[in-house]
Amino acid sequence: xxxxxxxxxxxxxxxxxxxxxxxxxxxxxxxxxxxxxxxxxxxxxxxxxxxxxxxxxxxxxxxxxxxxxxxxxxxxxxxxxxxxxxxxxxxxxxxxxxxxxxxxxxxxxxxxxxxxxxxxxxxxxxxxxxxxxxxxxxxxxxxxxxxxxxxxxxxxxxxxxxxxxxxxxxxxxxxxxxxxxxxxxxxxxxxxxxxxxxxxxxxxxxxxxxxxxxxxxxxxxxxxxxxxxxxxxxxxxxxxxxxxxxxxxxxxxxxxxxxxxxxxxxxxxxxxxxxxxxxxxxxxxxxxxxxxxx
Amino acid sequence: xxxxxxxxxxxxxxxxxxxxxxxxxxxxxxxxxxxxxxxxxxxxxxxxxxxxxxxxxxxxxxxxxxxxxxxxxxxxxxxxxxxxxxxxxxxxxxxxxxxxxxxxxxxxxxxxxxxxxxxxxxxxxxxxxxxxxxxxxxxxxxxxxxxxxxxxxxxxxxxxxxxxxxxxxxxxxxxxxxxxxxxxxxxxxxxxxxxxxxxxxxxxxxxxxxxxxxxxxxxxxxxxxxxxxxxxxxxxxxxxxxxxxxxxxxxxxxxxxxxxxxxxxxxxxxxxxxxxxxxxxxxxxxxxxxxxxxxxxxxxxxxxxxxxxxxxxxxxxxxxxxxxxxxxxxxxxxxxxxxxxxxxxxxxxxxxxxxxxxxxxxxxxxxxxxxxxxxxxxxxxxxxxxxxxxxxxxxxxxxxxxxxxxxxxxxxxxxxxxxxxxxxxxxxxxxxxxxxxxxxxxxxxxxxxxxxxxxxxxxxxxxxxxxxxxxxxxxxxxxxxxxxxxxxxxxxxxxxxxxxxxxxxxxxxxxxxxxxxxxxxxxxxxxxxxxxxxxxxxxxxxxxxxxxxxxxxxxxxxxxxxxxxxxxxxxxxxxxxxxxxxxxxxxxxxxxxxxxxxxxxxxxxxxxxxxxxxxxx
Numbered sequence: 010x011x012x013x014x015x016x017x018x019x020x021x022x023x024x025x026x027x028x029x030x031x032x033x034x035x036x037x038x039x040x041x042x043x044x045x046x047x048x049x050x051x052x053x054x055x056x057x058x059x060x061x062x063x064x065x066x067x068x069x070x071x072x073x074x075x076x077x078x079x080x081x082x083x084x085x086x087x088x089x090x091x092x093x094x095x096x097x098x099x100x101x102x103x104x105x106x107x108x109x110x111x112x113x114x115x116x117x118x119x120x121x122x123x124x125x126x127x128x129x130x131x132x133x134x135x136x137x138x139x140x141x142x143x144x145x146x147x148x149x150x151x152x153x154x155x156x157x158x159x160x161x162x163x164x165x166x167x168x169x170x171x172x173x174x175x176x177x178x179x180x181x182x183x184x185x186x187x188x189x190x191x192x193x194x195x196x197x198x199x200x201x202x203x204x205x206x207x208x209x210x211x212x213x214x215x216x217x218x219x220x221x222x223x224x225x226x227x228x229x230x231x232x233x234x235x236x237x238x239x240x241x242x243x244x245x246x247x248x249x250x251x252x253x254x255x256x257x258x259x260x261x262x263x264x265x266x267x268x269x270x271x272x273x274x275x276x277x278x279x280x281x282x283x284x285x286x287x288x289x290x291x292x293x294x295x296x297x298x299x300x301x302x303x
Numbered sequence: 304x305x306x307x308x309x310x311x312x313x314x315x316x317x318x319x320x321x322x323x324x325x326x327x328x329x330x331x332x333x334x335x336x337x338x339x340x341x342x343x344x345x346x347x348x349x350x351x352x353x354x355x356x357x358x359x360x361x362x363x364x365x366x367x368x369x370x371x372x373x374x375x376x377x378x379x380x381x382x383x384x385x386x387x388x389x390x391x392x393x394x395x396x397x398x399x400x401x402x403x404x405x406x407x408x409x410x411x412x413x414x415x416x417x418x419x420x421x422x423x424x425x426x427x428x429x430x431x432x433x434x435x436x437x438x439x440x441x442x443x444x445x446x447x448x449x450x451x452x453x454x455x456x457x458x459x460x461x462x463x464x465x466x467x468x469x470x471x472x473x474x475x476x477x478x479x480x481x482x483x484x485x486x487x488x489x490x491x492x493x494x495x496x497x498x499x500x501x502x503x504x505x506x507x508x509x510x511x512x513x514x515x516x517x518x519x520x521x522x523x524x525x526x527x528x529x530x531x532x533x534x535x536x537x538x539x540x541x542x543x544x545x546x547x548x549x550x551x552x553x554x555x556x557x558x559x560x561x562x563x564x565x566x567x568x569x570x571x572x573x574x575x576x577x578x579x580x581x582x583x584x585x586x587x588x589x590x591x592x593x594x595x596x597x598x599x600x601x602x603x604x605x606x607x608x609x610x611x612x613x614x615x616x617x618x619x620x621x622x623x624x625x626x627x628x629x630x631x632x633x634x635x636x637x638x639x640x641x642x643x644x645x646x647x648x649x650x651x652x653x654x655x656x657x658x659x660x661x662x663x664x665x666x667x668x669x670x671x672x673x674x675x676x677x678x679x680x681x682x683x684x685x686x687x688x689x690x691x692x693x694x695x696x697x698x699x700x701x702x703x704x705x706x707x708x709x710x711x712x713x714x715x716x717x718x719x720x721x722x723x724x725x726x727x728x729x730x731x732x733x734x735x736x737x738x739x740x741x742x743x744x745x746x747x748x749x750x751x752x753x754x755x756x757x758x759x760x761x762x763x764x765x766x767x768x769x770x771x772x773x774x775x776x777x778x779x780x781x782x783x784x785x786x787x788x789x790x791x792x793x794x795x796x797x798x799x800x801x802x803x804x805x806x807x808x809x810x811x812x813x814x815x816x817x818x819x820x821x822x823x824x825x826x827x828x829x830x831x832x833x834x835x836x837x838x839x840x841x842x843x844x845x846x847x848x849x850x851x852x853x854x855x856x857x858x859x860x861x862x863x864x865x866x867x868x869x870x871x872x873x874x875x876x877x878x879x880x881x882x883x884x885x886x887x888x889x890x891x892x893x894x895x896x897x898x899x900x901x902x903x904x905x906x907x908x909x910x911x912x913x914x915x916x917x918x919x920x
Contacts, residue, residue, distance in 0.1 A: 057680070060682075061681065062680065062681050062682035062685075063680045063681070063682060063793075063794065064680060064681055065672070065677065065678045065679065065680055065681075065796065066676065066677045066678070066679050066680075066681065066684060067675075067677035067678060069681055070677075077310075095310060096310060096311060135796075135800060135804070136804070137800075137803070137804045137808075137809040137810050137811065138800065138810055138811055138819070139811050140811075141812075141813065142809060143809030143811075143812040143813075143815075143913075143916055143917060144812070144813060146807075146809070146917055147916075147917065150917075158804055158805075158807070159678075160673075160678065160796050160800065160801040160804045160805075161796070162680070162794050162795075162796060163800060166769060166771075166772065166794065166797060166800065167769075167794035169771065170769065170770065170771045170776075170792055170794045171792070171794065173777075173780070173792065174771075175771040175776060175777030176771055176772055177771070177772055177773050177823075178777045178778070179775065179778060183822060183823055183826055183832055183834065184820055184821060184822030184823065184832070184834060185772075185820070185821055185822075186818060186819065186820045186821075186836075187810075187811075187818065187819045187821075188817060188818040188819070189811075189817060199818075199839060199841065201818060201820075201836070202837065204834050204836075206834050207820075207834065277777075280777050281777055281780055281781065
């Protein structure tokens with residue numbers, strides 16, 4: 010596994026012995042570790058889709074009263090960051106800075122932990138669903154800290170729900186699949202095969218929707234299969250755009266997509282649609298049909 | 304381990320304080336609109352104010368009116384500023400309109416040093432309109448002299464404190480004039496006299512800035528930009544004011560009264576912690592609007608809970624008041640109790656309280672998460688408290704149910720039904736009897752919700768996990784829509800996702816898994832679902848309701864779908880509950896492990912290479 014975060018941490022809690030230092034007995038090694046170092050604690054916490062109301066009680070308590078320092082991703086909503094009462098660091102993960110942003114974040118976490126602080130690592134959505142939480146968990150384990158993981162609402166789940174799209178629905182969908190729409194080299198090498206009784210949620214897919222739709226069609230997804238795009242799930246300006254595999258590219262263009270958004274593909278998209286007009290694309294051609302949440 | 308967390312110091316801020324300027328002397332120089340604003344600020348803080356401004360067009364109508372309205376606490380000195388204005392106590396100005404401006408001269412005569420102030424309390428210092436004649440004394444020498452005097456007298460500790468340390472003649476100076484040289488002169492004088500000063504619009508010549516403030520009775524919100532952006536401070540203040548809860552000022556007033564009463568009722572320091580704890584629970588559990596309605600009678604009822612450390616809810620207090628009035632006061636009526644009764648048709652059933660018909664019905668499908676109350680969303684927790692009726696799935700733990708303040712009904716277990724509270728009217732019994740005869744639990748729950756909605760209640764339909772993930776939530780939405788009620792939906796954490804997490808299995812992990820399939824093992828009629836995914840090394844499969852089908856799943860995935868025998872499978876039983884258990888297996892040993900370890904529902908299987916990433920052997 011090629012992991013860019015495998016580089017040694019800035020200030021390891023456990024002394025790393027240089028290759029040229031003579032081998033020491035384990036007793037001596039233990040002696041080298043500063044015995045007075047206080048033990049920091051770390052929690053990897055999912056912040057949910059963005060609405061502070063959708064934080065878990067555990068997350069709310071952790072960021073408002075428990076933490077000594079909060080390290081957050083840039084994608085965590087401003088409203089949630091506003092709840093933080095202790096020092097807050099937001100990683101700069103703009104294009105081109107992802108690696109250095111992550112590195113700085115690790116350094117700060119390491120520093121705070123070595124000072125015995127309670128650290129909250131706040132991640133958008135759920136830490137273990139396309140959140141790279143596993144990698145961070147391993148990083149902290151190597152430092153000697155076993156992170157507590159607090160699940161959050163993943164936008165892959167909450168987004169469809171907030172747009173009234175059931176990922177599973179008796180008689181329509183008995184399973185759902187969550188995947189990313191962007192693989193290595195900007196393609197998705199293993200497009201999941203079409204299964205009629207499945208709802209598929211694509212994250213990070215909308216910037217290359219045109220290609221993705223071609224992939225879908227090649228993988229056997231029917232042209233009339235309903236799709237929905239949930240933009241800015243749980244935010245005040247949340248919007249749901251409905252279309253079909255055939256019409257979605259044009260519909261989205263007309264609707265003027267505003268990131269971030271998720272793409273939902275499957276018959277369940279229409280399970281709760283109220284009338285034929287909302288079955289966007291099926292009857293109304295390519296006209297953009299939206300229902301926005303007031 | 305004792306350890307104190309220290310926040311790093313972030314320099315460059317202002318120290319924000321609430322200055323008790325009550326009965327103290329403030330001198331405002333100027334009479335325009337800036338001065339008017341200052342005047343209002345200090346008058347609201349009960350200060351005594353001297354306004355120095357020639358009685359001409361410079362003196363704005365607003366200032367004039369405030370002065371007229373407060374003859375006791377304000378004085379107008381209708382002339383230009385003089386140095387002695389900073390050494391003259393409130394109400395002791397003597398002036399003639401022709402008095403000259405005293406820019407170049409300065410005297411400390413009349414400025415109350417510690418000793419002279421003791422006398423000045425009785426005898427006004429000898430100030431006259433022409434005090435500017437005393438020009439001979441050099442001020443540096445004088446201030447040195449006065450320092451010595453004050454030190455000496457301050458050291459005589461035998462005297463009563465008030466006699467030695469008396470108030471200075473002027474406690475605060477606010478200059479609101481356009482004349483910059485004069486402003487600077489005033490600033491320098493104040494520095495020398497050690498009077499805190501604010502020169503409007505000249506930040507470097509300010510000991511303090513005015514905050515943009517919002518006031519609602521005792522609540523004051525101040526916004527400071529440290530002198531950098533007064534207009535922005537204003538906008539921020541307005542934004543904050545717009546987002547404060549309704550009637551917050553009144554709520555604070557009433558809470559203040561309640562606290563005073565409590566302190567009187569239980570004054571001892573030994574009950575201090577209990578008092579504080581109880582008070583904060585009242586503040587947390589009551590909505591602002593409800594706190595604002597507190598009056599003598601309701602306060603007595605609220606306070607009656609203190610002895611047993613109980614915080615009555617607003618509804619309980621209202622019910623008690625109503626109960627006292629209708630003489631049929633029953634305490635049980637207040638404590639909503641959840642009772643699980645065997646399903647016989649004689650089971651009693653009532654409605655907690657009569658809800659006025661005009662209330663708007665509201666239905667919310669709420670995901671309760673995997674079980675741990677800590678994993679409820681804030682919204683879910685709040686809705687539980689607000690709901691008049693909570694209709695809950697059977698397996699939701701009591702810790703979650705306990706958050707509900709209204710009536711609670713829990714899904715019946717096959718032929719058992721749950722009823723809530725007391726005696727009933729016959730009409731209600733009839734509704735219930737038809738519900739009981741139905742074998743379908745879902746129908747029963749839907750019926751309960753409908754009944755509540757028709758009474759105009761706020762109904763929370765509390766569902767395990769997430770309402771839309773194998774939770775039939777969408778079916779319920781369709782059902783209620785048919786009956787004319789639109790449901791809101793609040794997502795919850797699905798155990799399909801949190802159970803793996805709880806067992807340290809990341810559903811996606813770079814290099815190990817980039818897709819997650821969540822599927823149920825059983826479809827209609829209890830048959831094995833036939834749409835399990837074909838093998839993909841980068842796919843994690845979460846299987847719900849698979850315990851009874853472990854053998855079939857393992858065989859099907861290996862023989863029909865190409866999954867290798869050694870793919871890790873983690874079995875997570877009772878995720879997030881005290882009795883959570885995670886068992887490791889592989890696809891080929893799955894059935895064996897399930898049988899040997901006696902895995903029981905609710906369990907999920909997490910199948911895929913991600914299972915080996917974080918779990919330590």
